Amino acid sequence: MERFGVLSMGSRLKRLSDHLFQEVQGIYQEYGIPISGTYFPILRLLQLSGAMSVMDMAEKLKVSHPAVSKQVTKMLKEGLLEKELDPCDQRRSHLKLSADGHQAMAQVEPILQEMKVVLDGVINIPSANFLQALEQVERQLLGNELTEMVIDRLSRVNIIPYKETHQSAFFALNMHWLESYFPDQVIEADYQVLEDPQASIIDKSGFVWMAIREGSERALGTLAMLPDSQANSTALLKLAVAEHAQGKGIAQRLMDQAIAQARQMGVEKMTLETASCLEAAKRLYEKNGFVEMPAPKPSLYERADVYMEKILEKSL
Known part of the structure; x- marks a missing residue:
């Protein structure tokens, strides 16, 4: 795929994204974290900003309303989120972290800190050429090393x-x-x-x-x-x-x-x-x-x- 240059950039970025989600999920499973890696943006947003509507979350995260709604439905079933009525409009409800959601985010925090250190090191590439830099990032992350490097720092x-x-x-x-x-x-x-x-x-x-x-x-x-x-x-x-x-x-x-x-x-x-x-x-x-x-x-x-x-x- 790399030989197609900029024409394959979308596919390469999706491949990298899918791989990162899989690696993160592996780390969570290693440490018994009861959440999916795909939940993180919503959980972090609610952790930092408090209760929000699905529409507000979609706007803040710059993703579609259906995509957020699908994830929220799963997290409600798993007990990570809970609903509360909008104090300004009783016809609307907001979503917030449940007690289990807060506990899960507390568990994942040290993993996130070490993951940030590893990823900062991987993407710190002195190159003015985006495709060359992307190729270096791919070589490191697609080699299944992210999980091991994060666990190295946690162990x-x-x-x-x-x-x-x-x-x-x-x-x-x-x-x-x-x-x-x-x-x-x-x-x-x-x-x-x-x-x-x-x-x-x-x-x-x-x-x-x-x-x-x-x-x-x-x-x-x-x-x-x-x-x-x-x-x-x-x-x-x-x-x-x-x-x-x-x-x-x-x-x-x-x-x-x-x-x-x-x-x-x-x-x-x-x-x-x-x-x-x-x-x-x-x-x-x-x-x-x-x-x-x-x-x-x-x-x-x-x-x-x-x-x-x-x-x-x-x-x-």
């Missing part, structure tokens, strides 16, 4: 040691980060670590942790740590969190794990390299006690123009 995350089955996720998360920020600075050393963290880090007395969604095998973040016994220090590397899962404290959880491990090992300091353009990452490191210092030696990576250290207090 608990466990920090666990790396296993061989995590190799592809470790590679994908870190490579996506590299290609997003430094596409022209990926070097052979990156591939060596990403393709075989067991040999590159773990077999050298290092550690790799994965942030895994509880009840699944979905990896949402990674962090590695490589000790330097001669310097009595340990270096952090390969911190990456899936874009759609950022802002949920996963990076901090990974940092907490690494700092606790370093203290247990009794090393004197932790080190890391980062880039001055990665302001959010630098704030995270500073929050955890890392201080920018002169680099003791040139970095292997052109992108790493900031060196930081954290001195660990000895346990009493």
Whole structure:
């Protein structure tokens, strides 16, 4: 369909709309939300504006009166809405959320918040060409990832040691980060670590942790740590969190794990390299006690123009 260009735009938008409704319905079912995804515009309108007539709802939502009436009939049968007489005209009735409707909207609110974060990320595409932007949105949303991404943000995350089955996720998360920020600075050393963290880090007395969604095998973040016994220090590397899962404290959880491990090992300091353009990452490191210092030696990576250290207090 995409090859027909602008002539297929209507069909493509309908396909995308139908798919989004199906994905949203799947999320609702996953969390036991007793409403249809198609009810949302009416429920949200009544939640925000209070009781309204079908005609007023149709006008506000810019859809036909029969379309609203059909949905309202279903919601009345399901107990999500209830009628009340218009105080100004007893011959007319208004519709408002029932107690069950209010409860359902309260249940769905956290899902809506996380869905907005995911969709904002998907549609944030720097393109002046609408069809090109539409194609990128389709690639992400039609791949059945919306449901998983929203559930990722709603679920608990466990920090666990790396296993061989995590190799592809470790590679994908870190490579996506590299290609997003430094596409022209990926070097052979990156591939060596990403393709075989067991040999590159773990077999050298290092550690790799994965942030895994509880009840699944979905990896949402990674962090590695490589000790330097001669310097009595340990270096952090390969911190990456899936874009759609950022802002949920996963990076901090990974940092907490690494700092606790370093203290247990009794090393004197932790080190890391980062880039001055990665302001959010630098704030995270500073929050955890890392201080920018002169680099003791040139970095292997052109992108790493900031060196930081954290001195660990000895346990009493």
